[in-house]
Amino acid sequence: MLQQLFFALIVRPLVLIVIGLNIRHRERIPLKGPAIVVSNHNSHLDTLVLMTLLPWPMLRQLRPVAAKDYFLRNRILAWFALHIMHIIPLEREILGRHQDPLAPCSEALKNGDILILFPEGSRGDPEQMGKFKTGIAHLAKRNPDVPIAPIFLHGLGKALPKGEALLVPFFCDVFVGKPLQWAGDKANFMTSLESAIKALAEEGHRPAWE
Template structure:
């Protein structure tokens, strides 16, 4: 059902209604294990990123999402688990990073393709927020897994935070080269920031 829903409904909306323009699609690593990181402005972000994968690779794609939000009622829980196939993570302070990220680590060990937003929650339309260091602690537990940066522009206007009306907007997707974990938190976070900023700057977008 999940694959059918994306084939008949989600991908036509993403590629036709939104007018998706993918730059450097040939760079996309289509099989796992892989951690795909991206900026986060809209609920459409995850649907767009999942739509980049097709066939047998699509079945391995799993977004990481806040369990306290996406499992809070029966309808949202059904959609999140049965359609999106999220990996729910509890947003709470803990020093047991390995325990917190164990479901993600298990999925990566099985060849999973994980979608993760270093900003955490959705930011203001077309604005980058400071990246949180959770990705550092995750990648410290799976250091050989490649990380692929993706920058999206336009989704923050097509369906911004707290909006329920889809506005057809031309969307640009920039796919970067994969890179690996660096065992220095500041250096690694700088690398994450630089990779995503480079993709953003490639578009040379005017401020909205």
């Protein structure tokens, strides 16, 4: 309920009016779970924008996978992250051999949820794509039937980059790629995922921002 209100009154007006989206290939967005949405990561706005794209009735089942050490670092943020954003907290440092950091993700997929995942691991330098981490490959291997939608985002890193609190409006590009699936081996899968997002990046016009 609180989540619905937060999205209806704050997130949607913010994303649709203050920012404004330029969406290509909207029809490729998965309409039901289980599915994984994978995107480059430049801003806290990324998660909010992706959540507004996915079907409204699915809102409760959209699960951003987010760093535990960052989002659960104090009580207020933890409450917001867990109860409003419904994140799946991810342990960035593997503590013991017997721990499986991806188990909650697989569990959520079994429940028919849609995961939102940023394989760069953090927001990094604004509008620069970092190297993808391979957690997504492990997840894909364990769930070979789950479609994986690659999405390229551009502009949100200009609107609200890491370390800034002031939002400056820019239109944001959201380019959705064709769904991918586990390709049989890790290296191949990672290459096809990265090249899918890079190919989407080439579709648009990105003015210099330095």
